[in-house]
Amino acid sequence: MPRKIEYTVPEDYDGIKAVTFLRSKCGVSSRLVGKLKKQEDGILLNGERIRTIDKLKAGAKLEINIPDEGGVPEPVSAPLDIIYEDSDILVINKSPFTAMHPTHNHQGDTLANAVAAYLLEKGQGGSFRAVGRLDKGTSGVVVCALNRLSASKLNGKIKKEYLALVQGTLSGSGVIDVPIYRPDPMKTLRACSYEKGVETAVTNWTAVENFENASLIRLNLETGRTHQIRVHMAHTGHPLAGDSYYGSFMPQYRHQLLHCEKCSFIHPVTDEKVELTAPLPADFEAALLKLRSGGI
Structure with missing residues (x-):
């Protein structure tokens, strides 16, 4: 529309x-x-x-x-945890088990399919314009622009804060300034390297809570590289819980315990500041409760 x-x-x-x-x-x-x-x-x-x-x-x-332009994915109804909506943006708390876009491994079960179905049911067609993306196993805030103007004005302007459960005890805060590259162009796996031609990557972290052999940390990114938080934390010896790509800490969890908890941005039409928070998924919350009681 x-x-x-x-x-x-x-x-x-x-x-x-x-x-x-x-x-x-x-x-x-x-x-x-x-x-x-x-x-x-x-x-x-x-x-x-x-x-x-x-x-x-x-x-x-x-x-x-x-005008309403762009490719529209196949609409497939699925539950959406909507935390904010107006005529220009739709903000969703994404499940950690949901992929963002259709791929050869995911057809019809993605966030794009669910949003297409939701907008169709409202009589509001349009393409899926997620401003930024989250890995399939990462949960939390996803901002969807509902028109070309919103997409253009929000691109690169959304501030996000993440929570992650990592291996080892961390205190205080720190900055990880290590370039990231893709060793194999045919695979999504990333690695850290100081070789020429790699991408600059900077991650800021602050310790929130400590457990026996784990820490809950808050992070924000100065760059937005694929798998950046996961690669950087593994590189420093503190891989994320449940992240089988970059470590083996707490393998009982089916995905990395990484959650985009907060976002803030200037609304593309009203120019007002918008600040939103997404609650942790149930398994992440359960992991913290277990650690607080002395388990792992």
């Missing part, structure tokens, strides 16, 4: 071209402006179609109608 957004032209944009207002004030990408000006109702001023070079008057109502 196309998204209509209306702006009131402020005094300081009186006499300014529509394209300048859309790009600098509204944050509309040049690519989207190009698409809007080709539509019959793409850009309207007080209800009338205008050109992007036309000048605006303070107090006028400028309306854009964002």
Whole structure:
């Protein structure tokens, strides 16, 4: 479903071209402006179609109608833990057993399929635009943009905080600044290396709670490399619980105990700050309770 957004032209944009207002004030990408000006109702001023070079008057109502484009995955109904929703974004607490997108191993059982079905049931079609991604075994906050404008403005602008249960006792805080690379292009496995041509990767961590041979830590990323937290913690000798890719700590858990707990961002349309929290999945919570009682 196309998204209509209306702006009131402020005094300081009186006499300014529509394209300048859309790009600098509204944050509309040049690519989207190009698409809007080709539509019959793409850009309207007080209800009338205008050109992007036309000048605006303070107090006028400028309306854009964002087209609904992009590939739509097969809609397959599945439970969604929705923690926030409006006309522009949908925020979900992802299960640790759900893949983000369809692949040769996952057809119809992904978050993309479930979101497509949910939007279809609401009469609101559209492609799946997750802003950032989580590994299949990682749970927590996933922000989905419901239109091209939201996707463009949120890209790279979402701050996230993660919780992880790792092997060993950690105290205080630290920074892991070690490049990451892909040893085998045919596999998803990553590793740390200082060789030329690898990707910069920086992870910040803070200890939250200690147990006999494990620690709950909070992390945030300065870069967003594939498997970054998992690779960095394993590299420092503190692999994640349940992470069979990069360690063998607490193998009784079927996935890495890594959870994207918090996110914050500036709303792409209202410009208000949004802060959201996703509760831990049941097995992660149970692991902490067991450790607090002296078990493992």
